[in-house]
Amino acid sequence: MRAGILGAGWIGRRHAENLASRADVTVAAVCDLDVDRAGQVAAAVGDARVFRNWREMLDDAELDALWICTPPLAHADPAVEALEGGLPLYLEKPIARSQPDAARIVAAARGTVCAVGYQWRAVDVLADLGAALAGQTIGCLVGQSVGGTQSRPWFLNQAEGGGNLLERGSHHIDLARAVAGEVVAVQAAQSAVRLAPREYATAGDIADAVTILLHFSGGGLGTIVVAWTSGELPGRYWLEVTAPDAALRVDLDPEFRLSGVSRGSPVAATSGHAPFERSVDRFIAAARQGARAQVLCTPADAARTLAVAVAAEEALRTGRTTSVSGSAES
Secondary structure, eight states: OEEEEEOOSHHHHHHHHHHHTOSSOEEEEEEOSSHHHHHHHHHHHSSOEEESOHHHHHHHSOOSEEEEOSOGGGSHHHHHHHHHTTOOEEEOSSSOSSHHHHHHHHHHGGGSOEEEOOGGGGOTHHHHHHHHTTTOOOOEEEEEEEEOOOOOTTTTOHHHHOHIIIIIHHHHHHHHHHHHOOEEEEEEEEOOSOOSOGGGTTSSSOOSEEEEEEEETTSOEEEEEEEEOOTTSOOEEEEEEEETTEEEEEEOSSOOEEEEEETTEEEEEEOSSOHHHHHHHHHHHHHHHTOGGGSSSOHHHHHHHHHHHHHHHHHHHHOSOEEOOOOOOO
16 A cells, blocks of 8 residues: 655654554655655655645655645645545544534545544454443543643644644543543533643643533533643543443553443453554555445544534633534534
8 A cells, every 4th residue: 555644743753654664555655844854754664755735745646545644724625635536544633623624524535435543442442341331321431631742833722723622632532422422512621720841831822731521412421631741740541431330441541451340240451452553454454445434433423523622612712511513424
């Protein structure tokens, strides 16, 4: 498979390195507005062609699949053009910055394989969690995403990247939806205390800590806490769920494991695969087979996650409970 990579930032580099390590994929082209940065990624993975303009890459490079790793505001145009041209697409999360852009991508993907990179969908033990919860409705869900992250200029701008709520918190929003079902309303609050590294103390307009309260369609509640801290502090990434006959915990990153009790019996499982690589594995298999439903997170599903995040942003602005609506449909 000849892969093209649009966006040579840190996540683009990670995808390039992962793809270059495979025997069944060649990184054929790398595109970035910063040609030097694109050239560095291309040189690190072999003999890839370098482009500054994504349209030129799509026109001139012979590609079997495309990875889009740009900031969310720049997702829609190249994603739509690639998908409408029949080129399988791995689109890094979130699907887009706005719901109208997400709707364009969902519509374009109706005939082409497209995966959105919510890699926690690929955690092996989610299947064990589902089995332990079979027949039960989750009444309480609590998730935490606290730790360091790499800063990017657009990440520090709420309007451009959605800050911690969208760029980081949507991983947990998506996982909560996958585990507990659809979200119908949200509440949200943010901290005024600076927790990020000191060099970012006066940069940007994002909150370093955000808490989101999710109201699930099944009647349960979920709380997600997101905080950006110094990389010198330990990261904490986990999800806990409580149902009538179950209390279960999934530890996330770097060890992906399930523990707890269901129907009076202990539950324990450990993932055998890294979710980042497994998510890509599923996409590549789906692209080879033309099997749109085989990817772990479809554009329509990612658009529903975006709808929850957008509602949470509105709840932050207004201080009110906000209904979730307007997600794109497949």
